[in-house]
Amino acid sequence: MTTLVSDTRAVFLREMSLVLRDPFSIIFSLVQPLVFLGLFGPLLAGSVDPAVLHGQSPLQWFLPGVIVMICLFGTSTAGANLLFEISLGSYERVLASPIRRSSILIGRSLKELAPLVVQAALITVVAIPFGYTLYPVHVLAGLLLLGVFGVGMGAFSNSLAIAARKKEWMFWAVQQSLLFPLLILSGMMLPLQAGPEWMQMVARFNPLTYIVDAERALFSGTFADPSIAWAVLAAVLTCAVGLWVGIGQVRRSTT
Amino acid sequence: MIHTEKLARRFVAKKKVVEAVKGIDIDVASGELVAFLGPNGAGKSTTLRMLTTLLPPTSGTAIVAGRSIVTDPAGVRARLGYVGQGSSAGYSFRLLDELMAQGRFYGLNSSDALARTRQLVTSLDLTGLELRRVSTLSGGQKRRLDIALGLMNEPDLLFLDEPSTGMDPHNRANLWEHISRLRAERNTTIVLTTHYLEEADAQSERVLVIDNGMIIADDTATHLKATLAGDRISVTVPSHSGGRAAGVLGELGDQVSTQPLGAEMQVSARFDQGSRLLPGLLHRLREEGVEVRGADLRLPTLDDVFLSLTGRSLREESGVSA
Numbered sequence: 111m112t113t114l115v116s117d118t119r120a121v122f123l124r125e126m127s128l129v130l131r132d133p134f135s136i137i138f139s140l141v142q143p144l145v146f147l148g149l150f151g152p153l154l155a156g157s158v159d160p161a162v163l164h165g166q167s168p169l170q171w172f173l174p175g176v177i178v179m180i181c182l183f184g185t186s187t188a189g190a191n192l193l194f195e196i197s198l199g200s201y202e203r204v205l206a207s208p209i210r211r212s213s214i215l216i217g218r219s220l221k222e223l224a225p226l227v228v229q230a231a232l233i234t235v236v237a238i239p240f241g242y243t244l245y246p247v248h249v250l251a252g253l254l255l256l257g258v259f260g261v262g263m264g265a266f267s268n269s270l271a272i273a274a275r276k277k278e279w280m281f282w283a284v285q286q287s288l289l290f291p292l293l294i295l296s297g298m299m300l301p302l303q304a305g306p307e308w309m310q311m312v313a314r315f316n317p318l319t320y321i322v323d324a325e326r327a328l329f330s331g332t333f334a335d336p337s338i339a340w341a342v343l344a345a346v347l348t349c350a351v352g353l354w355v356g357i358g359q360v361r362r363s364t365t
Numbered sequence: 366m367i368h369t370e371k372l373a374r375r376f377v378a379k380k381k382v383v384e385a386v387k388g389i390d391i392d393v394a395s396g397e398l399v400a401f402l403g404p405n406g407a408g409k410s411t412t413l414r415m416l417t418t419l420l421p422p423t424s425g426t427a428i429v430a431g432r433s434i435v436t437d438p439a440g441v442r443a444r445l446g447y448v449g450q451g452s453s454a455g456y457s458f459r460l461l462d463e464l465m466a467q468g469r470f471y472g473l474n475s476s477d478a479l480a481r482t483r484q485l486v487t488s489l490d491l492t493g494l495e496l497r498r499v500s501t502l503s504g505g506q507k508r509r510l511d512i513a514l515g516l517m518n519e520p521d522l523l524f525l526d527e528p529s530t531g532m533d534p535h536n537r538a539n540l541w542e543h544i545s546r547l548r549a550e551r552n553t554t555i556v557l558t559t560h561y562l563e564e565a566d567a568q569s570e571r572v573l574v575i576d577n578g579m580i581i582a583d584d585t586a587t588h589l590k591a592t593l594a595g596d597r598i599s600v601t602v603p604s605h606s607g608g609r610a611a612g613v614l615g616e617l618g619d620q621v622s623t624q625p626l627g628a629e630m631q632v633s634a635r636f637d638q639g640s641r642l643l644p645g646l647l648h649r650l651r652e653e654g655v656e657v658r659g660a661d662l663r664l665p666t667l668d669d670v671f672l673s674l675t676g677r678s679l680r681e682e683s684g685v686s687a
Contacts, residue, residue: 112472120469127462128455199451203514206447207470208439332578 114216117209121217125191126224139225143233146176150299166330167241172324174252174325175298177230181256182298182318184222185263189271189281192218196275196363205363215356223257245331252328255338258347259321265352269359285299296322317344366522366554367416371425372576374411374577385411387578388425389423393556393571395521398548400569401558402667404679408578409558410450416556417447417524430522443471446520450527454499460486460510461495464517471518478517480658485513489543505534505536512543523547525557529564537561541568562667562679574671586667593673595664596639598646601659604630610655617642617649620673629658635673 124362129135151172182206195201204214229252238244267285274280293299295309302310313319327333371388386408393399401409415419416429418438427434430444454463464485468478486492489509494502498550502510508528515523529537541564547553559565565572574582574589575660582589598618602610605621607630615621618634625631636642639662650657673680 116472120466123469124455124458124462124466127459127466128457131459165641195455196457199449200453200455202419202449202451203447203453203467204470205419206442206445206449207467208443208472209470210439321643 112209114210114213117213118217118220120209121204121213122220122224125218125221128251129221129225136225140229142234143176143180143229144236146179147233147237148155149170150176155353166243169237169240169242170330171326173233173237173242174329175322176233177226177252177299178256178296178318178325179293180229180256181223181226181260182263182289182293184226185219185260186267187287188218188222188264189267189269189285192268193271193275193278193281196271197278201363205360211357211360212353214360215353218268219261220257221262221335223260226256227253228261239240243331245269246331248328248331252325255321255324255328255341255345258342259317262345262348262350262352265349265356269352269356272359275363287331292316292318295319298322319347320344366395366397367391367427367429367556369425369427370414370416372412372422372427373424374408374415374420375410375423379644384578386422389575389578389580391427391583393554393575393582395554396548396552397571398555398569399557399571399573400565401556401573401575401672402562402565402679403575404677405687407575409575411557412575413524413526413576414558417445418442418514419447430520443518444520444522446518446523448511448515448523448525450530452499452507453514454507456498456500458499459495460497460499460502463499463510464513467514467517475515481517485516488546489513490539503536504532505539508532508536508540509543512540516547519583520549520553521551521552525555527558527560529663530560537564544568566667572667572670573668574674576671576675583671589670590665590667594669595635595637595668596665596672597633597663597669598636598639598643599631599633599661599663600647600650600657601626601629601631602650602655602657604628606630606655607632609653610657612652613646613649613653613655617646635669 166218192201234242234244235248270284271281274284291362295313295316297313298318302313320337320340321344323337327335327337369389369391371390372386373384373388374386376383376385389412401412403409411420415422415434416427418434418441422435429441432440433445434441456461461482464482465475465478468481473481486495489512491506491509491513494506499507499510518534529540532540544555549554557569570585572582572586572589573580582593598614600610600614604625610632611621611623614632614634618636620635622633623630643660643662647657647660668679671677
């Protein structure tokens with residue numbers, strides 16, 4: 111008797127086997143966030159209003175932004191692998207098996223998130239000697255929040271891949287068109303306080319803004335920030351809507 | 366094993382309705398090997414995809430391996446094996462990882478999946494390739510892996526969608542050797558679609574000829590050829606005798622056709638039991654004063670069956686090959 115958990119585990123293990131068998135992809139994925147932190151950190155350190163930092167290290171502000179960015183990049187491109195499998199035919203074999211349709215989406219998204227945990231742990235540890243103060247419980251809560259959001263983003267990405275399966279270029283066109291506005295309008299890498307008022311207004315409709323704000327609060331060691339409640343709502347909504355859209359797309363994907 | 370009632374599928378593309386499958390009724394008994402034969406777009410793959418629950422029917426129903434494709438598609442999927450037209454295995458995965466993953470998809474724990482993987486690797490001649498990436502396997506090895514993936518759950522019913530397309534004759538023969546052994550060992554029911562007419566003829570016990578979304582013939586290949594196609598006799602005569610030769614052939618046979626060959630003409634017709642009629646036919650032509658310069662008796666093929674049923678050639682329509 112299979113369950114949603116066992117089906118999701120089956121999909122996750124299959125996807126992870128691809129990652130684990132390729133040491134170069136693992137090394138590259140671990141180096142990449144360090145490059146982001148090493149290059150963006152010094153560049154942007156002077157641009158953050160000291161009032162935003164509350165006397166803490168600028169890393170307390172940048173590090174969560176980098177982790178959210180890795181999550182966004184990873185999960186938003188999850189559909190690319192699916193697109194490849196659709197074109198070759200192996201996706202059809204997965205559909206012909208008895209596993210639940212939702213497990214296909216969740217398992218594939220979790221595969222994008224698993225390296226994130228390792229990447230986050232690595233850059234967090236590396237950042238400590240440079241002034242970052244670690245709040246382990248808060249960081250774990252932040253990663254859990256990102257996990258929920260990431261499953262939703264991954265589901266959206268896979269839905270896009272299925273919708274664009276007959277025009278592959280469409281996947282990249284839409285993904286790229288949405289990725290950068292989402293990224294910039296969340297204050298992930300640059301504080302929105304420095305931007306024009308209309309930008310700050312638009313950012314309020316971006317669920318990622320709440321995720322970024324909450325991650326910064328959590329990585330700075332607080333659960334009391336009101337942004338966290340909004341972020342939980344944004345993450346749960348993104349996850350629920352993403353899976354709902356995705357399951358519908360999977361069911362229609364063979365027509 | 367399979368029972369369908371008025372199974373139909375309609376597609377809407379660019380505001381145009383296409384009736385891909387028009388209410389077909391099929392029965393397949395346990396242990397049978399049945400082939401769907403028809404040109405591209407006839408409805409073969411659509412029917413197969415409905416029976417494997419990859420595509421919901423627009424109307425009608427089907428019981429496959431004891432479960433309804435409409436009310437219990439997951440139950441159907443758990444009981445059948447499916448090998449699609451494309452590669453079933455992920456391009457970048459290792460052979461062993463893909464088989465293990467397939468085992469988990471069917472609810473096997475890791476140790477059971479590994480034990481089943483080992484069985485399949487041995488029985489499908491994939492030993493030594495376990496750690497190879499799928500992308501590095503030969504065409505024949507990939508197709509055998511596809512079959513292994515389709516057999517992971519030890520299904521009583523296996524669907525093969527054009528299993529040997531693109532394979533060279535040696536690998537095709539090898540694949541069929543494996544499939545035949547599987548049937549001998551497990552009495553697996555097999556439903557396949559194929560582009561290869563001779564493959565459907567030689568391997569299947571029953572042929573379902575499908576055209577324009579309808580089953581237009583359902584019988585053994587031998588009986589279909591005997592009753593619908595008949596033998597074809599061709600005689601080569603001087604061009605000026607072509608009309609008389611056609612008249613003689615038309616007396617004893619039907620579907621007379623003529624084809625100029627320079628100063629000669631080839632006249633052909635369909636006959637029941639052509640080998641018995643040929644001596645008498647040659648005698649009649651001599652009586653009519655027709656000089657016969659060549660004669661040929663050709664046993665019927667499934668293409669002749671399709672030609673007889675629809676007036677069209679499968680080979681010409683689909684570019685199908687032997």
